[in-house]
Amino acid sequence: MSTSSLPTAAELARRIRRHSVLMTSRANASHIGSSLSMADLLAILYSEFLRFDPRRPEWPERDRFILSKGHGCAALYAVLAETGYFPVERLETFYQDGSPLAGHATHKDVAGVEVSTGSLGHGLSLGTGMALAGKRDGKSHRVWVMVSDGECDEGSTWEPALFAPHHRLDNLVAIVDYNKIQSFGTVKEVLDLEPLAEKWRAFGWGVREIDGHDLTAIREAFAAVPFVPQRPSCIVAHTIKGKGVGYMENQLLWHYRAPRGADLETALREIGEEELR
Amino acid sequence: MRTAFLETLFELAKADERIVFLTGDLGFSVIEPFAQALPKQFVNAGVAEQNMTAIAAGMALSGKIALTYSIANFPTLRCLEHIRNDVCYHEANVKIVAVGGGFAYGALGASHHATEELGVMRMMPGMTVVAPADPIEARLATRAIVAHPGPCYIRLGKAGESNVHEGPIDFQLGRAIQVREGKDVTLISTGGMLKAAVGVARRLAERGVEARVLSMHTLKPLDTEAVLAAARDTGAVFTLEQHSVIGGLGSAVAEVLAEAPDIKVKFKRIGLPSAFSRRVGSQQYLEEQNGLDEAGVLRAVEGVLGS
Numbered sequence: 001m002s003t004s005s006l007p008t009a010a011e012l013a014r015r016i017r018r019h020s021v022l023m024t025s026r027a028n029a030s031h032i033g034s035s036l037s038m039a040d041l042l043a044i045l046y047s048e049f050l051r052f053d054p055r056r057p058e059w060p061e062r063d064r065f066i067l068s069k070g071h072g073c074a075a076l077y078a079v080l081a082e083t084g085y086f087p088v089e090r091l092e093t094f095y096q097d098g099s100p101l102a103g104h105a106t107h108k109d110v111a112g113v114e115v116s117t118g119s120l121g122h123g124l125s126l127g128t129g130m131a132l133a134g135k136r137d138g139k140s141h142r143v144w145v146m147v148s149d150g151e152c153d154e155g156s157t158w159e160p161a162l163f164a165p166h167h168r169l170d171n172l173v174a175i176v177d178y179n180k181i182q183s184f185g186t187v188k189e190v191l192d193l194e195p196l197a198e199k200w201r202a203f204g205w206g207v208r209e210i211d212g213h214d215l216t217a218i219r220e221a222f223a224a225v226p227f228v229p230q231r232p233s234c235i236v237a238h239t240i241k242g243k244g245v246g247y248m249e250n251q252l253l254w255h256y257r258a259p260r261g262a263d264l265e266t267a268l269r270e271i272g273e274e275e276l277r
Numbered sequence: 278m279r280t281a282f283l284e285t286l287f288e289l290a291k292a293d294e295r296i297v298f299l300t301g302d303l304g305f306s307v308i309e310p311f312a313q314a315l316p317k318q319f320v321n322a323g324v325a326e327q328n329m330t331a332i333a334a335g336m337a338l339s340g341k342i343a344l345t346y347s348i349a350n351f352p353t354l355r356c357l358e359h360i361r362n363d364v365c366y367h368e369a370n371v372k373i374v375a376v377g378g379g380f381a382y383g384a385l386g387a388s389h390h391a392t393e394e395l396g397v398m399r400m401m402p403g404m405t406v407v408a409p410a411d412p413i414e415a416r417l418a419t420r421a422i423v424a425h426p427g428p429c430y431i432r433l434g435k436a437g438e439s440n441v442h443e444g445p446i447d448f449q450l451g452r453a454i455q456v457r458e459g460k461d462v463t464l465i466s467t468g469g470m471l472k473a474a475v476g477v478a479r480r481l482a483e484r485g486v487e488a489r490v491l492s493m494h495t496l497k498p499l500d501t502e503a504v505l506a507a508a509r510d511t512g513a514v515f516t517l518e519q520h521s522v523i524g525g526l527g528s529a530v531a532e533v534l535a536e537a538p539d540i541k542v543k544f545k546r547i548g549l550p551s552a553f554s555r556r557v558g559s560q561q562y563l564e565e566q567n568g569l570d571e572a573g574v575l576r577a578v579e580g581v582l583g584s
Binding site (some may be wrong): 060107108114115116117118119121122125126127128129130131132133134136137155156159160162163 | 297317320322323325327328330331332333334335336337338339340341343358359362363366367
């Protein structure tokens with residue numbers, strides 16, 4: 001972290017949620033639930049752990065953050081704007097004609113987005129390559145990758161899961177945003193991942209399970225990586241899809257629907273609009 | 278061609294520590310010297326081409342020049358979306374290397390026949406696509422793609438091909454090499470089909486037909502000037518490739534000719550039908566079966582020229 005003017009993690013999380021709701025509403029976009037479930041994780045990461053300089057997005061020593069679940073990009077764009085990569089006003093162009101702020105995380109012309117994602121099962125491999133390059137060059141930066149639970153259906157998630165421990169990439173951290181709902185139903189109904197933490201452990205990762213909305217637990221887990229020397233770390237973060245807006249929580253519908261009208265007002269009220277400025 | 282590639286890469290990698298060489302668990306008995314001498318520049322990704330490709334992209338985005346290596350369709354079609362999204366969209370400095378282009382592994386079955394990948398790679402935005410004709414071209418092509426910033430695909434043959442070029446050549450990406458001058462007809466080949474093209478030209482000469490022969494080692498960007506000049510100067514153009522007639526050299530040349538104003542030219546794509554081989558066999562056998570040996574190409578050319 002290099003910027004001293006950042007809000008607290010709790011405040012940053014609130015702002016991420018508020019921006020995400022407004023962006024999704026304005027764009028009539030999907031995936032608000034996926035942005036809200038990881039807001040607390042992003043807030044702690046960017047406000048307390050990630051080493052970066054928004055004035056130098058290409059700074060070679062920066063920590064890398066990859067949003068492998070690219071559909072949750074409203075939250076990513078929001079945290080990047082709030083941490084100084086680009087003006088907050090630009091968030092209003094999300095999904096708009098001619099805007100670089102696409103509906104899946106896009107690096108072209110968006111400072112701070114490390115790689116473009118959107119097709120699931122790519123980000124962890126990309127991050128593993130960056131971690132391997134960092135190791136071989138004797139660098140100290142870390143690579144953090146946020147993957148979704150649905151993304152753990154992809155075989156290509158498990159290829160780097162096998163590779164990274166073999167190559168002792170203790171500079172790599174995978175966070176699974178385990179909100180238990182994927183595109184067409186609950187994870188349990190669609191393709192059960194349990195025992196998920198055991199799977200990562202069996203692949204050779206140091207693993208911790210946390211409540212992904214408990215800021216203290218997140219902080220402690222992030223501070224403790226690598227959990228096992230010479231091993232990559234996996235944080236299985238138990239989260240709630242749509243967290244922070246009561247009527248969205250644990251509802252598949254809010255993987256798709258955009259909050260408008262009275263729904264929007266309720267969402268903003270619950271998130272705490274008035275505390276922002 | 279494989280040996281020419283590996284020797285050249287080894288030489289380049291010794292001088293440039295940015296070069297990293299990733300293999301999808303292939304290269305037994307040929308890659309070991311590289312792996313032992315330059316362990317920090319070598320990665321065996323295991324039998325996992327998607328991961329290999331994205332790791333290469335991640336390393337390239339960290340300043341490396343990353344090469345992925347496997348055989349036949351494994352480094353291309355098996356991991357196509359990783360090439361499109363992770364390599365091409367990020368303009369990552371990744372070089373995809375396939376050994377066993379065309380029917381080089383003919384007896385191993387259709388899974389190992391790389392006969393569509395040139396067309397597929399051509400379609401990838403920003404991808405440079407190269408298929409050298411012989412070991413001499415393979416050496417120079419290896420240097421050229423490593424020096425070229427951005428995504429490249431190189432299709433190699435196998436080990437043990439003889440050189441077709443008889444002397445030094447001027448190899449530049451995107452520039453066809455004229456191997457033989459002629460005024461009556463042009464044979465444009467890519468990859469190892471140059472050998473057949475030169476043989477056919479010799480046979481045509483015995484019948485008083487002088488063929489220009491172009492080695493189109495780079496399919497993308499295509500040397501459109503050489504194609505247009507061939508059409509204007511000779512009035513008849515044939516493309517030779519060990520690849521489907523859809524999407525590869527024949528298609529690329531057809532696109533240029535079809536859009537050129539005021540050019541009237543006889544034209545035929547000589548390649549493979551869009552179908553799987555129902556029988557296996559040596560490369561030579563499968564060439565004969567598909568009309569890609571000298572006799573078959575000659576028949577096709579004469580059929581169009583009407584002699």
